[in-house]
Amino acid sequence: MNNEAPPAFEQLGNGTLxxxxxxxxxxxxxxxxxxKAGMAPLVIGVxxxxxxxxxxxxxxxxxxxxxxxxxxxxxxxxxxVVLSPLAQGGDQLVAQVGLExxxxxxxxxxFSRDLYAQDFADPAARERFEGLCARARLIELPLLPAHxxxxxxxxxxxxxxxxxxxxxxxxxxxxxxxxxWDGKPSDRLGGTAQIVHYYLTGDLPGExxxxxxxxxxxxxxxxxxxxxxxVCSRDADDGAxxxxxxxxxxxxxxxxxxxxxxxxxxxxxxxxxxHTDEFNVDVRxxxxxxxxxxxxxxxxxxxxxxxxxxxTPAALFRAADWxxxxxxxxxxxxxxxxxxxxxxxxxxxxxxxxxxxxxxxxYVFLFLFASxxxxxxxxxxxxxxRKYLDYRxxxxxxxxxxxxxxxxxxxxxxxxxxxxxxxxxxxxELGWVRNVMRGAxxxxxxxxxxxxxxxxxxxxxxxxxDDTSGELGYYRRxxxxxxxxxxxxxxIGAICLMAGIxxxxxxxxxxxxxxxxxxxxLIVVMAVFSIFxxxxxxxxxxxxxxxxxxxxxxxxxxxxxARQRLDASQDLEEQRxxxxxxxxxxxxxxxxxxxxxxxxxxxxxxx
Numbered sequence: 222m223n224n225e226a227p228p229a230f231e232q233l234g235n236g237t238l239x240x241x242x243x244x245x246x247x248x249x250x251x252x253x254x255x256x257k258a259g260m261a262p263l264v265i266g267v268x269x270x271x272x273x274x275x276x277x278x279x280x281x282x283x284x285x286x287x288x289x290x291x292x293x294x295x296x297x298x299x300x301x302v303v304l305s306p307l308a309q310g311g312d313q314l315v316a317q318v319g320l321e322x323x324x325x326x327x328x329x330x331x332f333s334r335d336l337y338a339q340d341f342a343d344p345a346a347r348e349r350f351e352g353l354c355a356r357a358r359l360i361e362l363p364l365l366p367a368h369x370x371x372x373x374x375x376x377x378x379x380x381x382x383x384x385x386x387x388x389x390x391x392x393x394x395x396x397x398x399x400x401x402w403d404g405k406p407s408d409r410l411g412g413t414a415q416i417v418h419y420y421l422t423g424d425l426p427g428e429x430x431x432x433x434x435x436x437x438x439x440x441x442x443x444x445x446x447x448x449x450x451x452v453c454s455r456d457a458d459d460g461a462x463x464x465x466x467x468x469x470x471x472x473x474x475x476x477x478x479x480x481x482x483x484x485x486x487x488x489x490x491x492x493x494x495x496h497t498d499e500f501n502v503d504v505r506x507x508x509x510x511x512x513x514x515x516x517x518x519x520x521x522x523x524x525x526x527x528x529x530x531x532x533t534p535a536a537l538f539r540a541a542d543w544x545x546x547x548x549x550x551x552x553x554x555x556x557x558x559x560x561x562x563x564x565x566x567x568x569x570x571x572x573x574x575x576x577x578x579x580x581x582x583x584y585v586f587l588f589l590f591a592s593x594x595x596x597x598x599x600x601x602x603x604x605x606x607r608k609y610l611d612y613r614x615x616x617x618x619x620x621x622x623x624x625x626x627x628x629x630x631x632x633x634x635x636x637x638x639x640x641x642x643x644x645x646x647x648x649x650e651l652g653w654v655r656n657v658m659r660g661a662x663x664x665x666x667x668x669x670x671x672x673x674x675x676x677x678x679x680x681x682x683x684x685x686x687d688d689t690s691g692e693l694g695y696y697r698r699x700x701x702x703x704x705x706x707x708x709x710x711x712x713i714g715a716i717c718l719m720a721g722i723x724x725x726x727x728x729x730x731x732x733x734x735x736x737x738x739x740x741x742x743l744i745v746v747m748a749v750f751s752i753f754x755x756x757x758x759x760x761x762x763x764x765x766x767x768x769x770x771x772x773x774x775x776x777x778x779x780x781x782x783a784r785q786r787l788d789a790s791q792d793l794e795e796q797r798x799x800x801x802x803x804x805x806x807x808x809x810x811x812x813x814x815x816x817x818x819x820x821x822x823x824x825x826x827x828x
Contacts, residue, residue, distance in 0.1 A: 259508075259537060261504075261656075263302065264660045264663070265289075265292075266304040266305070266397070267400075269308070269314070269400070270402065277468050281401060285314065292494075298498050298502050299497055300324075300325065301323065302660065305319075307350055309350075310401075313353060315401070326357040329390045331362055332373055333361050334354060334359060334361060338351070364383070384411035385411030394663050396447075396497075400416075400451070417474075420448060445652020445656055447473065447490045447493075449471065449472075451469075452467060452468055452482075473487055493652045500544070500615075504540045533664040534619045534626070537615070558593075558596055559593050559597060560756055560760045560763075562590075563593065567752035567756070568748075569585040571745050572745060576742075606818075611654060618655075619658060624684050628676070628680050629676075674793060703766065707767070727743065728740060728743055772810060786799050787799055
């Protein structure tokens with residue numbers, strides 16, 4: 222299997238990044254910081270009522286603490302991040318417990334910190350807010366279009382929209398949403414009920430219009446969206462929880478439904494988090510080699526005075542890209558050894574069956590068969606094939622995410638995430654890839670970097686390129702290389718076939734003049750050609766040579782057309798929209814590649 226990823230691209234972040242196995246950069250950076258920067262956190266978001274019943278605060282604290290301790294115990298290699306807007310009530314409660322359990326705190330504020338602080342009339346709540354802000358990475362969300370500072374400083378629709386924006390930001394970037402909620406539906410803009418509904422369905426609250434007239438439903442079937450509902454009462458006249466719920470119950474929700482109260486986390490989602498933990502284990506294991514291969518990047522995350530477990534998309538890209546190449550090489554080696562073993566097995570059995578005094582070849586056959594099974598078992602147990610495909614999918618998604626951000630796509634706009642275009646309909650286990658991409662978006666803050674015509678032109682040159690550079694040049698080179706290699710393989714197959722036919726004809730014509738030993742020798746030679754042709758065809762099928770050539774041709778046309786349209790347009794917004802469409806097409810095509818290879822696992826027995 223070849224590493225069929227796009228080429229090396231420069232300036233994915235604010236520095237140079239290698240793109241795939243074809244990169245030949247000489248790279249260096251500090252291994253310790255690089256390893257931590259390349260690790261994917263487990264992000265727990267929170268949405269909660271502000272007026273929790275006083276007698277339930279302590280039991281809720283115990284529930285939340287138990288959840289954090291469970292994640293620390295089961296996924297010890299995944300840094301925990303709490304994503305909380307720090308509103309009074311459950312937002313502050315979860316933030317405080319998370320810090321006590323060793324998590325990093327990220328606080329998306331609906332507007333500036335000073336303006337938001339005016340919400341806290343209670344001096345104790347205001348003090349808690351300021352104390353948490355001092356220990357958090359703050360993300361001050363920009364005002365929505367047409368909103369002004371004077372509008373949001375007073376209660377009203379504009380201010381409520383900003384609160385809802387903060388809640389939706391949490392929902393878009395977390396891997397698990399912790400909802401401290403009475404379970405009752407509500408039309409209150411930005412309220413807990415609306416954020417829960419948005420998280421599980423992707424439907425925007427009624428006061429928001431989608432930027433695009435229609436987007437595909439992203440969360441159908443077994444998506445990775447998991448909500449932990451801690452039932453609570455509110456300090457109000459009608460504050461009791463929904464009639465079928467009891468305070469303190471924990472209920473797990475996903476798109477497919479809700480669990481019974483107080484049962485363990487669903488196993489499918491546990492697997493999603495476990496794959497993230499495996500990725501972090503690999504990042505830590507190979508940290509020095511990743512650092513030696515990677516070039517230093519000036520990440521765009523704001524500096525903080527505390528231990529920072531957030532990885533930027535660029536740092537995660539470096540780690541995922543190196544790991545994808547690493548496991549791809551292991552899969553290649555295992556596959557070549559297995560197919561070589563299969564060829565020699567065929568020869569051994571043919572010699573045993575047709576040549577005298579070759580009984581020992583049966584033992585050679587059995588030994589080789591056992592060797593192939595062992596190699597296949599090692600590859601399967603260590604998940605080389607799955608990791609290669611998953612890590613490549615992650616790297617390609619982060620590549621597009623970095624480029625989209627550089628051309629001015631804001632992280633606060635609902636549909637503008639690469640993870641929303643990556644593997645939407647695939648197995649829930651692949652949800653960890655999208656989860657990592659969600660978490661990666663946090664490191665860049667809420668504002669996309671400034672973009673102008675020069676910045677856009679630079680991205681077009683690096684990403685799209687021309688006949689000799691960028692992805693356009695890559696796909697043209699790879700199409701030519703793969704077609705040339707395929708023609709050679711087809712010619713070898715034809716030669717083997719013709720040789721087998723020639724020997725079979727010779728045996729038919731000369732059977733009465735040939736000795737038995739010579740007949741057997743010719744049969745063995747004919748079998749060698751036939752076995753070689755069969756193994757070569759199986760190897761070619763396993764690598765999906767024909768399908769990849771068609772895919773390369775298609776992507777070459779896509780990037781060539783995109784380049785023509787980009788060159789013909791002088792409108793920046795139109796160019797950005799072309800790049801958006803190009804990114805979605807690239808991700809979609811990569812999904813087809815990944816799914817195709819998932820359907821052809823490395824199994825010696827089937828060969």
